[in-house]
Amino acid sequence: MLRHSCGYEANFHCKNCRLPLTHDERIGLYCPKCGRRITTICPGCGRPW
Ligand SMILES: [Zn+2]
Numbered sequence: 001m002l003r004h005s006c007g008y009e010a011n012f013h014c015k016n017c018r019l020p021l022t023h024d025e026r027i028g029l030y031c032p033k034c035g036r037r038i039t040t041i042c043p044g045c046g047r048p049w
Pocket residue numbers: 014015016017018019031032033034035036
């Protein structure tokens with residue numbers, strides 16, 4: 001599970017590889033396999049993840 005700064009926890013998966021995404025402070029959400037970056041909004045607070 002990934003935890004947002006607001007405390008909300010969720011899992012995101014790469015649409016290509018179906019692997020769980022990893023979070024990096026500078027990069028944001030990305031897939032550890034194909035390197036695809038995903039921009040998404042936190043369902044808990046509405047801010048960018
Ligand atoms: Zn991927």
